[in-house]
Every structure is written in C-alpha cells, then in structure tokens.
Amino acid sequence: MSGRLAGKVALITGAANGMGEAIARMFALEGAVVAMTDMSERGDQVAEEIRDSGGRAEFWQMNTTDEARVEAVFAEVFERFGALNVLINNAGISGPMEPTDQVAFDDWKSVFTVNVGGPFLCTKHAIPHMRRTSGMKSIVNTSSIYGLIGNADVPVYHTTKAAVRLMSKTDAITYAPEGIRVNSVMPGTILTPLNIEKGSRMPGGVEGYLEQMRSIHPLGVIGEPEDVAYAMVYLASDESKFVTGTELIIDGGYTAQ
Numbered sequence: 256m257s258g259r260l261a262g263k264v265a266l267i268t269g270a271a272n273g274m275g276e277a278i279a280r281m282f283a284l285e286g287a288v289v290a291m292t293d294m295s296e297r298g299d300q301v302a303e304e305i306r307d308s309g310g311r312a313e314f315w316q317m318n319t320t321d322e323a324r325v326e327a328v329f330a331e332v333f334e335r336f337g338a339l340n341v342l343i344n345n346a347g348i349s350g351p352m353e354p355t356d357q358v359a360f361d362d363w364k365s366v367f368t369v370n371v372g373g374p375f376l377c378t379k380h381a382i383p384h385m386r387r388t389s390g391m392k393s394i395v396n397t398s399s400i401y402g403l404i405g406n407a408d409v410p411v412y413h414t415t416k417a418a419v420r421l422m423s424k425t426d427a428i429t430y431a432p433e434g435i436r437v438n439s440v441m442p443g444t445i446l447t448p449l450n451i452e453k454g455s456r457m458p459g460g461v462e463g464y465l466e467q468m469r470s471i472h473p474l475g476v477i478g479e480p481e482d483v484a485y486a487m488v489y490l491a492s493d494e495s496k497f498v499t500g501t502e503l504i505i506d507g508g509y510t511a512q
Contacts, residue, residue, distance in 0.1 A: 258284065259285045261286030264288045264340050266329070266343070266377075267343040269319075270314075270345070271291070271293035271297040272295065273480055274480045275343075275346070277483065278343055278345060287491075292316070292317040294316065294318050298314040298315075301314070319344075319376060319377055320368050340393070343491070351411060352453075354410060358411060367411075371415050374419055391436070392435040396419050397419070397439070398416045398419045398441045399441055402439070437500065438498060440483060440487060441503065442482075443510070444472065444506075445477070471509065472508060478506070483505055
C-alpha cells in the first residue's frame with residue numbers, strides 16, 4: 256500500500272476512540288500497519304473496520320500501567336510484524352477537577368501513573384524493538400497546550416502533560432544518536448469523549464463548556480480528532496526526519512494570545 260507511512264509499523268495506545276481512533280484510521284489510510292491498544296474492547300471493532308476498508312490493523316487489549324502486559328504486547332507486535340517504527344503514546348485520563356488542596360493523594364497518583372507512567376513504560380519497552388528495526392523511528396507523545404500554560408480547571412491533568420512534554424525532550428536527546436526521534440503534540444480543545452466527559456462535569460454542561468471554548472479560540476471552532484491525527488502523520492513520517500525534541504501545537508490559536 257502506498258502512502259506517507261507505507262512500510263511502517265505503528266503502535267498506538269488509547270486507539271479505541273477519540274484522537275487515538277482517528278490516528279489509527281489515518282495511519283492505516285497512509286499505508287502503515289497499525290497495532291492498536293486500548294483498555295476498551297471497542298478497539299476490535301475499529302480494527303475490523305480498518306481492515307474492511309483495505310487497511311492493516313490488529314488490536315491488543317492493554318493497560319499502559321501494567322508493565323508485564325506492556326512488555327508482552329510490544330513483543331507480540333514485533334514478532335507479528337517484524338518491526339516497530341512508530342510509537343504513539345496517546346492513552347490518558349482527565350482526573351479530578353478540584354484544586355490542589357482538595358485532591359486526594361491517591362487520585363493525584365492515579366492520574367500521574369496513567370498519563371506519565373504509561374508513556375514511560377511504553378517508551379521503555381518500545382526502544383529495544385526499535386533498535387532491531389531498520390530505517391527511521393519515531394515516538395510521539397500526546398501532551399496538551401496545558402503543558403505550556405497554566406489553567407485551573409483540571410490541575411492534576413495539566414501538570415502531567417507538562418511532565419510528558421519534558422520527558423519527550425529528554426528522550427529525544429537520549430535516543431537521537433540511535434536514530435530514534437521523540438516529539439510531542441499539544442492539542443487544545445478537541446471534540447473527544449474525554450473532553451465531552453469533562454464538559455459534562457462543568458457548570459452549563461457539555462454545550463456550555465463547548466460554547467465557552469469556542470469563544471476563547473481565535474478560530475472560533477473546536478478542534479476535531481482528525482486535526483491531531485494529521486500532525487501525528489507528519490511526525491511519524493520521514494517528512495519530519497530533522498524534527499526531534501519539539502512540540503507541535505494544535506489549538507486554534509489559543510496559546511498565540
């Protein structure tokens with residue numbers, strides 16, 4: 256199959272819905288062999304739909320915080336496809352909305368375990384397989400615009416995304432001599448199940464939340480999962496061969512203000 260990602264094997268976490276699903280579908284459309292992982296069994300349905308459309312995709316149920324399972328899945332993916340060119344660390348949770356003085360430490364740890372520990376474990380177990388893969392390799396981590404600026408609405412989540420941004424830079428420097436690039440994507444408000452769930456917990460509900468978000472973005476619209484998927488394609492492809500240790504902001508102009 257031809258495409259911007261032809262010949263590449265890409266493992267995507269959190270691939271059963273939202274941005275992860277959009278990334279998986281677009282990667283397959285661009286010629287990648289897609290290894291989808293998620294805790295939700297819906298990943299099986301998405302993978303089947305990708306195959307029915309002529310793409311190549313398989314699904315593994317996986318919790319990114321379970322190191323034994325992560326190690327096993329990465330080994331199975333490499334054995335199945337003979338390569339691991341791309342890792343997209345996309346899985347994450349939103350966590351509590353309360354301010355710092357009202358957040359239980361166990362809840363704080365849970366968000367950090369998923370949002371920072373998950374990308375750490377997946378990167379840790381991807382690297383050995385990437386070393387055995389010829390050609391260019393790319394890791395892309397999903398951060399957030401709130402890894403750049405502050406906001407009080409979901410403070411623990413935002414702090415984890417700042418950690419992901421710096422982890423990406425550190426790993427970029429660490430693995431650059433081996434030809435493994437590491438970057439982060441920093442979405443603004445994207446119409447995903449996670450943001451819809453977040454909006455449902457805010458005054459005014461989902462519609463009130465989305466109306467507010469539209470009003471503070473210069474473009475006046477909410478981002479779609481595909482907007483992030485296009486960025487992921489670029490960073491996963493050889494088109495970005497001279498790009499590592501940086502972040503790509505996709506926010507409708509929000510952080511330009």
